[in-house]
Amino acid sequence: MSHVSDEPYAEVIGDPIVQSKSPAIHGFWLTELGMDGRYDRCHVTADGLERYLSLRRADPAWRGCNVTMPHKQDVLPLLDAVEPIARRIGAVNTIVRGADSTLTGTNTDAAGFMEPLGSARFETVTVIGAGGAARAVLAALADAGTGWISLQNRSLDKAQALLAEFDVPGRAYGLGEQVPAADLLVNTSALGMTGQPPLPHLLDDVADGAVVYDIVTSPLDTVLLCEARERGFATVDGLAMLIGQADQAFARFFGTHPPRGEDQRLRERILSGQGG
CATH class of the missing domain: 3.40.50.720 (NAD(P)-binding Rossmann-like Domain)
Incomplete structure (x- = not known):
C-alpha cells in the first residue's frame, strides 16, 4: 500500500481488485497523450480502507482513485466533501485529492x-x-x-x-x-x-x-x-459505460480529457487482455 514516487498517479481500489479493467483504460489514455503519470490497482480490504486514505492523503503525487466494491458506501464518512451526485446515488466511485490534501468524493457512473x-x-x-x-x-x-x-x-x-x-x-x-x-x-x-x-x-x-x-x-x-x-x-455493452465513467474520472485526476477518438483501439486492447 506504500508508494514513493514524484510521478503523478491514480489507481483503483477494491477487494478483490485483480479483475478491474480501469488500469488498461487509463494506462492507454496516458500513453496516447504522452503524459507523465500512471494508473495502478491497489488491493484494499475493509479493515485497511481508513489507513489507505490517510496514507494517500499525505502523498502529493497521488491524484485520487476509483472505488469499486465493497467500498463505495464505506468511504463516504472518511471524506472531507461529497458531491451532490454521489450523495444522491448513495455511493462514491471516484475520490479526488485536492492541492490542500482534502479528499472529495463523486460518482461518475450516472x-x-x-x-x-x-x-x-x-x-x-x-x-x-x-x-x-x-x-x-x-x-x-x-x-x-x-x-x-x-x-x-x-x-x-x-x-x-x-x-x-x-x-x-x-x-x-x-x-x-x-x-x-x-x-x-x-x-x-x-x-x-x-x-x-x-x-x-x-x-x-x-x-x-x-x-x-x-x-x-x-x-x-x-x-x-x-x-x-x-x-x-x-x-x-458494459464496456461503453465503463469507458464513459472512466473519461469523467481521468479528467479529474489528470486535468485533461482522454483521446476518445481512439475508443475502438482501446476496446481491442482490453478485449485482447493487454495492459490490464
Missing part, C-alpha cells in the same frame, strides 16, 4: 451510463435489478426525463422504495413478469454474468426500435445482448 445514449429521451424503460448500479442508472434516467420505469427485481418492496427515493414514475415488477413494452431495456443486475444464473427471457417486452443495454462486463457479449442483436435491436 454520466458514464448515459454517455452512449447521448441526448436520447426514453418514454418507457425497463430496468433489471435494484442494487447499487441501479441507483446510478435511476438517477441518470430521472435527470433525463424518462416517462415511465418498470423496475424488475426479486424484492418488490426494495424496487418500489427505490422508485420512490428517486421520484421517478414507475412500478415494481417481479423478475420475468410482463411489463409495458420498453424503448430501453437495461440490465443492472449480476444475472447473466460469468458464474451467475441467467436472466429470464425479457425481449418479448421490448418495443420495435428499442435499445438493449447490459452493464455486465464479463462476459462482454452477454446472452441478452446476443439475442437482442439477433432480433435486430440496437445494443450497448
Whole structure:
C-alpha cells in the first residue's frame, strides 16, 4: 500500500481488485497523450480502507482513485466533501485529492451510463435489478426525463422504495413478469454474468426500435445482448459505460480529457487482455 514516487498517479481500489479493467483504460489514455503519470490497482480490504486514505492523503503525487466494491458506501464518512451526485446515488466511485490534501468524493457512473445514449429521451424503460448500479442508472434516467420505469427485481418492496427515493414514475415488477413494452431495456443486475444464473427471457417486452443495454462486463457479449442483436435491436455493452465513467474520472485526476477518438483501439486492447 506504500508508494514513493514524484510521478503523478491514480489507481483503483477494491477487494478483490485483480479483475478491474480501469488500469488498461487509463494506462492507454496516458500513453496516447504522452503524459507523465500512471494508473495502478491497489488491493484494499475493509479493515485497511481508513489507513489507505490517510496514507494517500499525505502523498502529493497521488491524484485520487476509483472505488469499486465493497467500498463505495464505506468511504463516504472518511471524506472531507461529497458531491451532490454521489450523495444522491448513495455511493462514491471516484475520490479526488485536492492541492490542500482534502479528499472529495463523486460518482461518475450516472454520466458514464448515459454517455452512449447521448441526448436520447426514453418514454418507457425497463430496468433489471435494484442494487447499487441501479441507483446510478435511476438517477441518470430521472435527470433525463424518462416517462415511465418498470423496475424488475426479486424484492418488490426494495424496487418500489427505490422508485420512490428517486421520484421517478414507475412500478415494481417481479423478475420475468410482463411489463409495458420498453424503448430501453437495461440490465443492472449480476444475472447473466460469468458464474451467475441467467436472466429470464425479457425481449418479448421490448418495443420495435428499442435499445438493449447490459452493464455486465464479463462476459462482454452477454446472452441478452446476443439475442437482442439477433432480433435486430440496437445494443450497448458494459464496456461503453465503463469507458464513459472512466473519461469523467481521468479528467479529474489528470486535468485533461482522454483521446476518445481512439475508443475502438482501446476496446481491442482490453478485449485482447493487454495492459490490464
